[in-house]
Amino acid sequence: MKRSIGVVSGCLVSALAIVGAEAAHAAELASHRATYRMGLSASRSGSGMANANGAWTYQFIDACDGWITEFRLVITYAYSEGGQVATTTDFLGWESKDGLNYRFRVRQSREGQVTEEVEGSAKLKGVGQGGIASYTRPEARTIKLPKGTLFPTAHTIRLIETANKGGRILARPLFDGQGEEGALETSAQIGRAMAPQPATISSPLLNSPAWPMRMAFFPMGSTDPLPEFEMSLNYHANGVAEDIEQIFKTFSLKGRLESIEILPRTKC
Numbered sequence: 433m434k435r436s437i438g439v440v441s442g443c444l445v446s447a448l449a450i451v452g453a454e455a456a457h458a459a460e461l462a463s464h465r466a467t468y469r470m471g472l473s474a475s476r477s478g479s480g481m482a483n484a485n486g487a488w489t490y491q492f493i494d495a496c497d498g499w500i501t502e503f504r505l506v507i508t509y510a511y512s513e514g515g516q517v518a519t520t521t522d523f524l525g526w527e528s529k530d531g532l533n534y535r536f537r538v539r540q541s542r543e544g545q546v547t548e549e550v551e552g553s554a555k556l557k558g559v560g561q562g563g564i565a566s567y568t569r570p571e572a573r574t575i576k577l578p579k580g581t582l583f584p585t586a587h588t589i590r591l592i593e594t595a596n597k598g599g600r601i602l603a604r605p606l607f608d609g610q611g612e613e614g615a616l617e618t619s620a621q622i623g624r625a626m627a628p629q630p631a632t633i634s635s636p637l638l639n640s641p642a643w644p645m646r647m648a649f650f651p652m653g654s655t656d657p658l659p660e661f662e663m664s665l666n667y668h669a670n671g672v673a674e675d676i677e678q679i680f681k682t683f684s685l686k687g688r689l690e691s692i693e694i695l696p697r698t699k700c
Contacts, residue, residue: 461499461588461671462637463695465491468676468687470507479682483510488687492671496700498533499585501525507685518543525609531586532556532563536609554607556581565607565614575614578652581605587618592669595622595643605652613651616660620647626666635692642666642674 472484486507493500502524510516520541527534533555540548549569554577556563563577582590587606594602600622605615623644631638644666648659662679676687 460669461492461494461585463493463697464637464672464692465489465695466672466692467690469690470505470685470687472683473677473686474679474684476682480511480513481509481683482512484508484683484685487690491695493695493698495526495698498526498528501527501584523610525584527583527585531559531583534583534607534609538610550609550612552609554583554609556583565609567612570612577607577615578605581607581615584608588671591620591622591645592667592671595625595645595667596669606649615652617650617652617654618647619650619659620645631689633689633692635694637670637672637692637694638668638674640668640670642668 466489468488468490470484470486470488472481475481484507486505488503488505490503491501493502503522505521505523506519508516508518520539522539522541523537525534525536533553535553536551538548538550539546550567551569552565552567554563554565556577560580562579562581564574565577566572566574582604584606587604590604591602601620602622603617603619606618607615625641625643627641628639644664646662646664648662650656650659654660658681661681663677664679665676666674668674672692674689678685678687
């Protein structure tokens with residue numbers, strides 16, 4: 433299963449010794465719904481890719497005892513030799529605020545037909561420790577998660593906290609439930625905060641500086657100097673992402689923010 437832009441961009445990094453609940457308060461992640469217009473930004477030799485376009489709808493909710501992330505990514509790929517393929521990725525995840533428990537469900541479709549489903553849960557033994565991921569689909573099995581593994585929202589929190597403290601590099605294993613290979617090793621480069629840029633979209637969610645970041649993702653234990661894929665984006669301190677680009681070995685997809693709205697806080 434190819435990891436899609438949605439989970440990775442809503443989820444990223446860590447290294448500070450801060451428990452999930454404390455970090456969440458500091459980061460003040462905003463419950464929101466956003467839509468990104470997706471398109472092909474680069475096609476390299478051998479990809480056969482002529483064009484790609486679609487939309488990514490992303491929703492993040494503070495649900496009292498945890499965070500809920502939900503998205504749908506719809507992309508139609510057109511090939512240089514002719515023909516096109518419509519793909520859809522649906523994701524739903526829940527993560528406890530202590531960063532130790534996680535549930536996930538991912539469905540991939542091609543031309544309206546489901547091609548792959550992954551579902552399960554994961555648990556860490558403690559902050560900074562390893563744990564276990566238990567899959568129920570496509571088949572029942574368990575895998576070990578390495579020491580230091582982070583789940584998606586804890587990953588995002590650590591990234592923002594590191595940027596806030598002036599950190600420039602961050603590396604940590606990430607488990608998001610997409611695919612069956614388990615955690616990926618991640619390495620992030622964080623640029624200096626940029627002042628809010630003029631935009632066609634007006635929202636209080638965007639009225640803050642944002643950090644340009646570029647992240648590389650490697651299979652655990654890989655000796656290949658080239659990552660499986662990379663991602664660049666501008667991240668606000670409230671967890672809202674702008675100007676997202678996912679970079680594969682033969683092509684890249686660009687996502688531009690099309691609409692965004694604040695979601696009301698859950699009454700706990």
